[in-house]
Amino acid sequence: MGDWSPIHVERAWLRIVELPLVSPFTTSFGTQTVRRALLVEVEGDGVAGVGECAAGIEPGYSSETCAGALIALRDHILPSLLAGPAADLSGHAQAWAWVRGHNMAKAAVEMALLDQAGRANQQSLSQLLGGVRPRIGCGVSIGIQASLAATLLAVSDYLAEGYQRIKLKCKPGYDVELAREVRHHFPGTPLMLDANSAYSIADLDELRALDQFDLMMIEQPLAHNDLIDHAALQAQIETSICLDESVESLADLRAAIALASGRILNIKAGRVGGLLPAVQMHDTCVEAGWPVWCGGMLETGIGRAANLALASLPGFTLPGDTSASDRYFEQDLLVEPFRLASDGTMAVPTGPGLGVEVDPRRLKQITVHVEEVSPR
Numbered sequence: 001m002g003d004w005s006p007i008h009v010e011r012a013w014l015r016i017v018e019l020p021l022v023s024p025f026t027t028s029f030g031t032q033t034v035r036r037a038l039l040v041e042v043e044g045d046g047v048a049g050v051g052e053c054a055a056g057i058e059p060g061y062s063s064e065t066c067a068g069a070l071i072a073l074r075d076h077i078l079p080s081l082l083a084g085p086a087a088d089l090s091g092h093a094q095a096w097a098w099v100r101g102h103n104m105a106k107a108a109v110e111m112a113l114l115d116q117a118g119r120a121n122q123q124s125l126s127q128l129l130g131g132v133r134p135r136i137g138c139g140v141s142i143g144i145q146a147s148l149a150a151t152l153l154a155v156s157d158y159l160a161e162g163y164q165r166i167k168l169k170c171k172p173g174y175d176v177e178l179a180r181e182v183r184h185h186f187p188g189t190p191l192m193l194d195a196n197s198a199y200s201i202a203d204l205d206e207l208r209a210l211d212q213f214d215l216m217m218i219e220q221p222l223a224h225n226d227l228i229d230h231a232a233l234q235a236q237i238e239t240s241i242c243l244d245e246s247v248e249s250l251a252d253l254r255a256a257i258a259l260a261s262g263r264i265l266n267i268k269a270g271r272v273g274g275l276l277p278a279v280q281m282h283d284t285c286v287e288a289g290w291p292v293w294c295g296g297m298l299e300t301g302i303g304r305a306a307n308l309a310l311a312s313l314p315g316f317t318l319p320g321d322t323s324a325s326d327r328y329f330e331q332d333l334l335v336e337p338f339r340l341a342s343d344g345t346m347a348v349p350t351g352p353g354l355g356v357e358v359d360p361r362r363l364k365q366i367t368v369h370v371e372e373v374s375p376r
């Protein structure tokens with residue numbers, strides 16, 4: 001973090017925005033038609049910062065929700081920050097270290113502080129985190145569709161746009177035929193499945209049947225809090241397992257590596273409590289020889305900027321779910337939405353902090369709630 005001057009946080013606000021999705025997004029845990037996102041805005045010494053919380057409306061992905069994160073931030077995390085002295089970033093993180101859980105809430109305020117610090121010090125988030133890549137190879141995640149024909153059409157459209165790998169959401173009974181059809185029509189395409197914890201080890205035969213389709217990986221096949229059965233499964237299938245929900249902390253990651261519960265990690269700053277914890281996980285994976293990639297949580301452009309900065313670190317060797325704004329939104333909340341180049345890459349923002357400019361008119365239009373947080 002260098003020799004930066006201490007960061008003051010004098011005021012903080014919580015804002016909820018709602019953005020309709022261009023099409024419903026269905027996973028094994030439910031369907032979303034709108035992205036409700038909680039934003040954290042901080043200000044101090046005349047410099048502002050903004051962060052986005054990854055939590056959704058329902059606790060289907062993890063136990064966190066947008067409403068729960070708002071309470072954790074308003075009543076516990078932000079008052080601790082506002083009550084404390086000016087500090088550097090690790091000092092700030094100490095202010096909320098006493099709060100158990102609420103990783104996505106913590107990550108949102110950390111993102112806002114990093115944005116503010118980057119702006120104050122004229123450094124991009126990518127520089128700040130140790131990024132090395134100016135452009136990121138992007139993949140796209142395709143939700144469960146009404147028919148196989150609809151899936152094939154979606155795959156072909158996204159490949160035509162340039163996306164470098166296809167991720168298909170799957171669930172028991174919607175997997176082997178899906179993989180067979182897509183592989184048949186798109187023989188050389190980098191392809192993976194994501195189960196969001198929909199299987200148990202009793203489904204071994206169904207999961208083993210996927211070995212024939214040359215998948216890059218299967219993401220989070222088993223329970224969200226399991227590492228033992230994942231290890232048993234990995235020993236009995238050829239396809240590499242990528243962990244997502246099961247790794248929320250460095251301790252989880254160390255256990256997963258020791259047990260060989262998988263071979264790849266999806267890193268989402270929200271899930272692991274912030275960008276700095278995400279960098280630690282990246283370093284641990286590099287040391288263990290696990291490739292990593294950057295996940296997505298249907299973020300608005302604010303969260304997307306942070307994902308691109310994270311994905312610019314050297315260990316992010318696989319295309320992630322870092323898709324363009326128009327994959328999800330007719331109109332994002334940025335002045336300049338994120339666009340995919342025809343080679344399937346996106347530029348990492350180079351401006352100070354997150355390096356993006358929020359459109360104030362659009363922000364007002366989509367805001368459904370805003371409040372200032374009082375110090376304790």
Ligand code: NPG
Nearest residue numbers: 061141196295296297298299321323
């Ligand atoms: O591109 O932003 C994106 C979404 C990618 O599939 C995606 N995310 O399980 O990783 C996931 C899934 C997700 C979305 C999880 C929303 C939770 C909420």
